[in-house]
Amino acid sequence: MVAESPGKIIWSVRSRYYVEDHALRPGTVTAIRGVIFQSDGRSTIGRIFIRPFEALDRWIVGILPKPGEPSLAMHTGIHVIIDGDQEYVAEQLVGSFYLDFLNGLNWTPIQKFRERDRGGWDVTVPATAFRSVDENIFEDTKTNLNAIEGHPFIGEDCTAFVERAFGSGRMFADSPLLRALRVGMRVGDPALPLFKPVAQVDGPACTYLQFEKIKDLPDAMADVESPNARLWATRLLPIALLTALLVEPIRKIRAGRRQLRAPRAGF
Numbered sequence: 001m002v003a004e005s006p007g008k009i010i011w012s013v014r015s016r017y018y019v020e021d022h023a024l025r026p027g028t029v030t031a032i033r034g035v036i037f038q039s040d041g042r043s044t045i046g047r048i049f050i051r052p053f054e055a056l057d058r059w060i061v062g063i064l065p066k067p068g069e070p071s072l073a074m075h076t077g078i079h080v081i082i083d084g085d086q087e088y089v090a091e092q093l094v095g096s097f098y099l100d101f102l103n104g105l106n107w108t109p110i111q112k113f114r115e116r117d118r119g120g121w122d123v124t125v126p127a128t129a130f131r132s133v134d135e136n137i138f139e140d141t142k143t144n145l146n147a148i149e150g151h152p153f154i155g156e157d158c159t160a161f162v163e164r165a166f167g168s169g170r171m172f173a174d175s176p177l178l179r180a181l182r183v184g185m186r187v188g189d190p191a192l193p194l195f196k197p198v199a200q201v202d203g204p205a206c207t208y209l210q211f212e213k214i215k216d217l218p219d220a221m222a223d224v225e226s227p228n229a230r231l232w233a234t235r236l237l238p239i240a241l242l243t244a245l246l247v248e249p250i251r252k253i254r255a256g257r258r259q260l261r262a263p264r265a266g267f
Helices: 006-017 044-061 097-101 110-115 135-145 158-165 176-180 203-208 229-261
Strands: 029-039 075-082 086-092 105-109 121-125
Touching (some): 105 110, 135 158
């Protein structure tokens, strides 16, 4: 097997996760089906960045899949109905310059969304299953979604978008590892939703989200505006890889300059 350079890895991550932009809301949000979770079975960005980064937190909670078991959620959005009969997912995406630095909000037709499962899965859970969402917040969210503006992914990941749409309450847990050290920090892990312990989460959603193991996760300590550890890691890792690419050429240039400045024997 030929090893890929860091630069090639960055390009493959970005290009394979890019999907057609649907930045404009295609109509009026008339209903909310719930919060949708997705595990893309073949996502490069999930394999390289998301799953390894979150593996320790998931192991602490006891939900890290064993070989052969379904993978956990790596993405989330809001499953909505547009104009009474069209299903869409309002979601925050990463992949192109536009999504990363201008506006990551996409209104993706449900069929297009499910094409990204690629051997994984998706399930929708009622929004009121979350601790921070009551009936009043649920109703207000329809109004919010009909006026919401997109943020660049570099400043808002998928979990942060869902929390903003539902009134800026915490809906996903802090890092269990850092919490054990008495540090509350957002990690933005879609696999760690803060459900009500008595929520009705049935069928495939209960199985894929491992509801019985996560229903008693402690409430979040960190504020909704606090730094997101996973998002900062995603920002900094490409910079580190690019720096690694430049180290050897810079070293050779400096060595060459030292050789030119070295004293020479007279002729």
